[in-house]
Amino acid sequence: MKNLIIPTTSQSAASHSKDGALFIIREIPDDATPQGPSFTVAETLDGYTALKPRPVRGPKVPTEIANWRAKAVLELAGLTAQVAAIMGAMSEPQKTVVLAAWDGGAPLVRNGATVTALAAALSLTSEQVDAMFVQAAALNV
Numbered sequence: 001m002k003n004l005i006i007p008t009t010s011q012s013a014a015s016h017s018k019d020g021a022l023f024i025i026r027e028i029p030d031d032a033t034p035q036g037p038s039f040t041v042a043e044t045l046d047g048y049t050a051l052k053p054r055p056v057r058g059p060k061v062p063t064e065i066a067n068w069r070a071k072a073v074l075e076l077a078g079l080t081a082q083v084a085a086i087m088g089a090m091s092e093p094q095k096t097v098v099l100a101a102w103d104g105g106a107p108l109v110r111n112g113a114t115v116t117a118l119a120a121a122l123s124l125t126s127e128q129v130d131a132m133f134v135q136a137a138a139l140n141v
Contacts (some may be wrong), residue, residue: 030140059134060134061130061134063107063109063110064107065110066105067102069136070108072133072136073132073136083118083122086122112130121122
């Protein structure tokens with residue numbers, strides 16, 4: 001048998017603590033491979049196999065979205081008028097190119113120049129833009 005260290009945030013579930021960290025120690029068979037949906041093996045220390053939490057991953061951010069999806073999410077966020085004003089204030093030839101793409105239905109690329117410029121002008125963080133792309137990709141008609 002070997003000992004398994006499982007991190008926890010529950011004071012009542014914890015059987016041990018060290019340096020403020022809470023954990024549970026369980027015995028498992030020597031040939032067992034500890035894993036689960038929330039943890040992965042980190043390392044073995046002094047006869048204990050320590051688990052670490054798996055990183056929490058959100059939904060995958062699309063690399064591009066259809067133009068109609070972008071417009072819908074911007075409208076839902078109340079940003080359509082601001083986007084139109086930003087595009088209208090662009091200098092030539094960028095203004096002509098961006099408006100042609102916008103009105104023509106070109107897809108928006110997450111890390112493209114247009115999305116980056118609009119996000120900066122709207123003071124949106126990278127996380128906010130990612131969330132908008134995820135929201136746009138999830139729209140159903």
